[in-house]
Amino acid sequence: MPTDPDELRAFVEGIGSAPPLTNAVAYRLRVTLNGVTPPVWRSVTVRSTSRLDELHDVLQTVMGWNDSHLHQWRRPDLENPGVVDRFATRSCIEDGFADGARCEDVTRLDDVLTTPGDAMVYEYDFGDGWEHTVLLEGIDNDESPDEALCVAGERACPPEDCGGVPGYERLLAVLADRDHSDHVSLSVWSGGFDPEAFSVDDVNALIAARDAMSLYPPVVGSRIEQVLTRIPYQAAPHVHALMARAHLQDRIDQPIDDVMDGALTHLRWLLRRIGDDGIALTQSGYVPPAHVKAARDELDWGDRRAGNGDREVDNPQFERLRDGARDLGLIRKHRGQLVLTKRGAAGLVRDRELWEQVHAGLPLGRERIELEAGFLVLLTVAAGASWSERRRAMVEGLAALGWRNPDGSALNAFDASWVAAVTEDFLSTIGALGPFDGLPPDWARGFAQIVLST
Structure with missing residues (x-):
C-alpha cells in the first residue's frame, strides 16, 4: 500500500475504476490482419472479463508477434457517430502520447465488445502500422475459460519490422523469386520464413509457455531464475511449458x-x-x-x-x-x-x-555453457520429462540463450547432450534420469526441485 498522498490517491482511484472480475463467459474472437492477402487470421476463445492489456498479450502470442513495439485499440463510439474511442497503455497515457484515451489495464473486454458482430481495431507497431480487426464471433454463456485457447487460423504472422503491408508484399514477392537479386539476403534476414506455416497446437503451446513463468515462477534469487528470465517464451516454448510441471515453488509430495x-x-x-x-x-x-x-x-x-x-x-x-x-x-x-x-x-x-x-x-561444469545446459537438464528432471522432451527443451533453451557451434551453426540434440554431459552423466549414474525410454523417479524430481530452488 503506497504512503505518499499522490500515490495513495492514484491507487484508490485505480481500484475504483477497475471493473470487478465477475460474470465471466467465453468469448470467441476472430482476429484478422488487415490489408494482407491471402488472409492471416486466428480464432481464439478468451474470458469475457479479460482486460485489454491481457488481451494484448493473447493477440501477440496467437498472431506470432514479439511484443517489441507500441500498440493501441480503436472502436467506433456507437452512440456518437464519427467519434472513435481509443484505449492505450498506461505508460503512453502518462507520457502524454495518448491524450483522450482510456487506459487498457482498467478496461474489460466485455465493456468494449458486448454483442456478436461487435468489432474493434488492434493496432501494433505504429511505424509499420499493422492493424487487426477483432470481431466478437460468438458467446458461450456456459463456459468461462481460465486460459486463452486458439481454435483455428491460417498462415504465418509477417516478420517483425518488414515494413508493414507494402513491405510484406515485397518480401513475399522476393522470397518467391529465386532469381531476384535480394532473394538470398531476405531469405537469411527472415530466417527461412514460410508464409503458409501455421499450427493450432504450436500456438497453444506458446500460450501455455507464456503463462508458465507468471503462474509457476522459479524461486526469486535462485540460480535457475537468472537463466530462465533470459529465455523468451517465443524462442523456447517447451522450456517454459516445463515450468508448469516442475513446481519449483512447491515441492512434490515426496519424503x-x-x-x-x-x-x-x-x-x-x-x-x-x-x-x-x-x-x-x-x-x-x-x-x-x-x-x-x-x-x-x-x-x-x-x-x-x-x-x-x-x-x-x-x-x-x-x-x-x-x-x-x-x-x-x-x-x-x-x-x-x-x-x-x-x-x-x-x-x-x-x-x-x-x-x-x-x-x-549442481549443476556440474566449469564453462558457462556447461552450467546453463546442466540447469536445463535439472529442469527437465524436476518436470518429470521424457528423454525426447529433455533433448527438445535443451536445444531450444541453449539456442535462446545465444549458444552456437564454433562455426556459427545451431546446436543439435547431440551438441546439447555433449555440453550437458558432465551434469547429465552424474544424474544418470545415480539413477535420477530413470531408464532410457522412461521418466525420472519421484525422488529425482524432488531432488531437482531442491537444487533449482537454491
Whole structure:
C-alpha cells in the first residue's frame, strides 16, 4: 500500500475504476490482419472479463508477434457517430502520447465488445502500422475459460519490422523469386520464413509457455531464475511449458529421506569404500578391479550398467560416479591414491553435510555453457520429462540463450547432450534420469526441485 498522498490517491482511484472480475463467459474472437492477402487470421476463445492489456498479450502470442513495439485499440463510439474511442497503455497515457484515451489495464473486454458482430481495431507497431480487426464471433454463456485457447487460423504472422503491408508484399514477392537479386539476403534476414506455416497446437503451446513463468515462477534469487528470465517464451516454448510441471515453488509430495537416499546412495558407497585409508590406484591411474566388481555387485545401476568386466574402463557408470564425486569436490587423486577431500571426509561422517555439498554443487561444469545446459537438464528432471522432451527443451533453451557451434551453426540434440554431459552423466549414474525410454523417479524430481530452488 503506497504512503505518499499522490500515490495513495492514484491507487484508490485505480481500484475504483477497475471493473470487478465477475460474470465471466467465453468469448470467441476472430482476429484478422488487415490489408494482407491471402488472409492471416486466428480464432481464439478468451474470458469475457479479460482486460485489454491481457488481451494484448493473447493477440501477440496467437498472431506470432514479439511484443517489441507500441500498440493501441480503436472502436467506433456507437452512440456518437464519427467519434472513435481509443484505449492505450498506461505508460503512453502518462507520457502524454495518448491524450483522450482510456487506459487498457482498467478496461474489460466485455465493456468494449458486448454483442456478436461487435468489432474493434488492434493496432501494433505504429511505424509499420499493422492493424487487426477483432470481431466478437460468438458467446458461450456456459463456459468461462481460465486460459486463452486458439481454435483455428491460417498462415504465418509477417516478420517483425518488414515494413508493414507494402513491405510484406515485397518480401513475399522476393522470397518467391529465386532469381531476384535480394532473394538470398531476405531469405537469411527472415530466417527461412514460410508464409503458409501455421499450427493450432504450436500456438497453444506458446500460450501455455507464456503463462508458465507468471503462474509457476522459479524461486526469486535462485540460480535457475537468472537463466530462465533470459529465455523468451517465443524462442523456447517447451522450456517454459516445463515450468508448469516442475513446481519449483512447491515441492512434490515426496519424503525428504527418500530424496536423500536416492541422491546419495552411490556417493555414500564410494566414500565409505575409499575411507580414511584411500584406494591405491593402478599404475595407469585406475581403480583396481576388486573395487569395481564390488560396486557392480553391491549397487543398483538399473539399466545403466554397460559391460560385465571388472576393469574401470569396462564400467562407464562407475567411472562417471568417480568423476562426479571428484567434480563435487569429495575425492581427489593424491600420490597414486584415490583419497577423500576434507569435504568428502565430512560427508562420510555426516549425511547432512554430504547432502548440502551435493545439491549445492549442481549443476556440474566449469564453462558457462556447461552450467546453463546442466540447469536445463535439472529442469527437465524436476518436470518429470521424457528423454525426447529433455533433448527438445535443451536445444531450444541453449539456442535462446545465444549458444552456437564454433562455426556459427545451431546446436543439435547431440551438441546439447555433449555440453550437458558432465551434469547429465552424474544424474544418470545415480539413477535420477530413470531408464532410457522412461521418466525420472519421484525422488529425482524432488531432488531437482531442491537444487533449482537454491
